[in-house]
Amino acid sequence: MAECIVVTSGKGGVGKTTTSANLAAGLALAGKKVACVDADIGLRNLDVILGLENRIVYDLVQVIEGECRLKQALIRDKRVEGLYLLPAAQTRDKAAVKPEDMKRLVNDLKEDHDFVIIDCPAGIEQGFKNSIAGADRAVIVTTPEVSAIRDADRIIGLVEAHDLPEPHLIINRYRPHMVSRGDMMNKDDILEILAIPLIGMVPDHPDIIVSANRGQPVVFEERSVVGAAYRRITDRVMGIDVPFPSFEADPGLWANLKRWMGLAPAREAV
Amino acid sequence: MRSLFQRLSEAIGPSKSQSKDEAKQRLKLLLIHDQVDLPQAQLDRMKAEILEVIAKYCEVEKDDGVEFKLNREDGHVALVSTIPVRRVTARA
Numbered sequence: 130m131a132e133c134i135v136v137t138s139g140k141g142g143v144g145k146t147t148t149s150a151n152l153a154a155g156l157a158l159a160g161k162k163v164a165c166v167d168a169d170i171g172l173r174n175l176d177v178i179l180g181l182e183n184r185i186v187y188d189l190v191q192v193i194e195g196e197c198r199l200k201q202a203l204i205r206d207k208r209v210e211g212l213y214l215l216p217a218a219q220t221r222d223k224a225a226v227k228p229e230d231m232k233r234l235v236n237d238l239k240e241d242h243d244f245v246i247i248d249c250p251a252g253i254e255q256g257f258k259n260s261i262a263g264a265d266r267a268v269i270v271t272t273p274e275v276s277a278i279r280d281a282d283r284i285i286g287l288v289e290a291h292d293l294p295e296p297h298l299i300i301n302r303y304r305p306h307m308v309s310r311g312d313m314m315n316k317d318d319i320l321e322i323l324a325i326p327l328i329g330m331v332p333d334h335p336d337i338i339v340s341a342n343r344g345q346p347v348v349f350e351e352r353s354v355v356g357a358a359y360r361r362i363t364d365r366v367m368g369i370d371v372p373f374p375s376f377e378a379d380p381g382l383w384a385n386l387k388r389w390m391g392l393a394p395a396r397e398a399v
Numbered sequence: 400m401r402s403l404f405q406r407l408s409e410a411i412g413p414s415k416s417q418s419k420d421e422a423k424q425r426l427k428l429l430l431i432h433d434q435v436d437l438p439q440a441q442l443d444r445m446k447a448e449i450l451e452v453i454a455k456y457c458e459v460e461k462d463d464g465v466e467f468k469l470n471r472e473d474g475h476v477a478l479v480s481t482i483p484v485r486r487v488t489a490r491a
C-alpha cells in the first residue's frame with residue numbers, strides 16, 4: 130500500500146528540502162518507486178537539490194489546472210531507478226492550489242508509486258495546509274535551537290489537529306562538539322521537550338553543501354557519514370529497526386590532552 | 400591548590416558555560432506560554448463562564464475591576480484574576 134509522507138518544520142531553513150530529497154532518493158535506492166513533490170509554490174528548490182532543474186517542462190500547478198497530464202510533469206531521475214520529481218511552479222502563488230487539489234494529486238500519485246514525499250514550505254498557512262492535505266503521516270525536521278524547536282512544537286500540534294498519526298522527528302544540524310561542551314541541546318533534551326519518537330539524527334556537515342553544489346543527494350555517497358545518516362532514516366521510514374549510533378564528538382587536541390593528564394572523563398558520548 | 404594545568408585549562412580551554420541549559424529552560428517556558436496563549440475570544444468566554452459560577456455564591460462586580468490575565472512568572476504561567484466581591488450571598 131502506498132504511503133504519503135510530508136516533511137515539515139514550521140521554521141524555514143532547517144533542512145526540509147534537504148531531508149525530502151535524501152529521503153526520496155534513499156527510498157528509491159532501496160528499490161521503492163517514489164514521487165517527491167515540491168509543494169513550495171513560488172520558491173522551488175527541490176529540483177536544484179536533486180540536480181533536475183534543467184529538465185523541468187511542466188509543474189504542479191499546471192497539473193492541477195489540467196494544462197498537462199501528471200505523467201508529463203513527472204521528471205524521472207536517471208541516476209536511480211524509481212525516483213520521480215513533481216516540481217513546484219516558480220511564478221505562481223500558493224493560492225493557486227487548494228487542499229482538495231493536493232489530496233486528489235496525492236491519490237493519483239499513490240496509484241503507481243510506493244511512496245509520495247512532500248516537501249512542505251515554511252510557515253503554517255496555505256502552503257502548509259496544502260502539504261498535509263494528502264499526507265498519511267508527517268516527519269518533523271528541527272535543529273537543536275530554541276526557535277526551531279518552538280516552531281516544531283507548534284507544527285506537532287497542528288499535525289495532530291489534522292488527524293494525522295503522531296509525527297516522527299528528525300534532529301538536523303547536530304554538532305557533537307558543541308553538545309559535549311554543553312553548548313547545544315542533546316538528543317534527550319530535545320526529546321524531553323517535543324515528546325515524539327525520533328526517526329533520525331543528521332550531523333551538521335560540509336558534505337550537505339558539497340552535494341547541494343553538485344545537485345547530487347548525499348544519500349548516494351557511500352562513504353559520507355551524513356549519507357549514512359540518511360540511509361538509516363530511510364530504513365526506519367520503511368519500518369526497519371536501526372539503532373541510533375551515538376554521535377561521539379571527536380574530542381579534539383585540547384580534550385585529549387586533558388584526558389591524558391587525568392583531568393577529564395574518559396569519553397563524552399552524546 | 401589548583402595546578403598550573405588547571406588554571407591554564409580554565410583560561411584557554413573550552414567555555415564551561417552550559418548554554419544549552421539556558422536554551423532548554425527558556426524553551427520550556429516558551430512552550431508553556433505558547434500553549435496557554437488563548438485567543439482573546441476564548442479568554443473572554445472563559446471569563447464569562449467563571450463569573451457565572453462565582454455569581455452563584457457571591458455578588459461580584461461584573462465589569463469594572465474584573466481582571467483576567469495569563470501571567471508569565473519565573474518557572475510557570477499562571478492564570479491570575481481579580482474579582483471584586485460585593486457580598487457573599489450563599490452559605491453552605
Ligand SMILES: Nc1ncnc2c1ncn2[C@@H]1O[C@H](COP(=O)(O)OP(=O)(O)O)[C@@H](O)[C@H]1O
Pocket residue numbers: 138140141142143144145146147148174301302303331332333334335337338341
Ligand atoms: N545537516 C546539515 N549540515 C550542513 N548544512 C545543512 C544541513 N542541513 C541543511 N543544511 C543547509 O541549510 C540550508 C537550508 O536547508 P534546506 O533543506 O533548504 O531547508 P528548508 O527546506 O527547511 O528551508 C541549506 O543551505 C542547506 O545546505
Ligand SMILES: [Mg+2]
Pocket residue numbers: 145146147169174248249250
Ligand atoms: Mg525548502
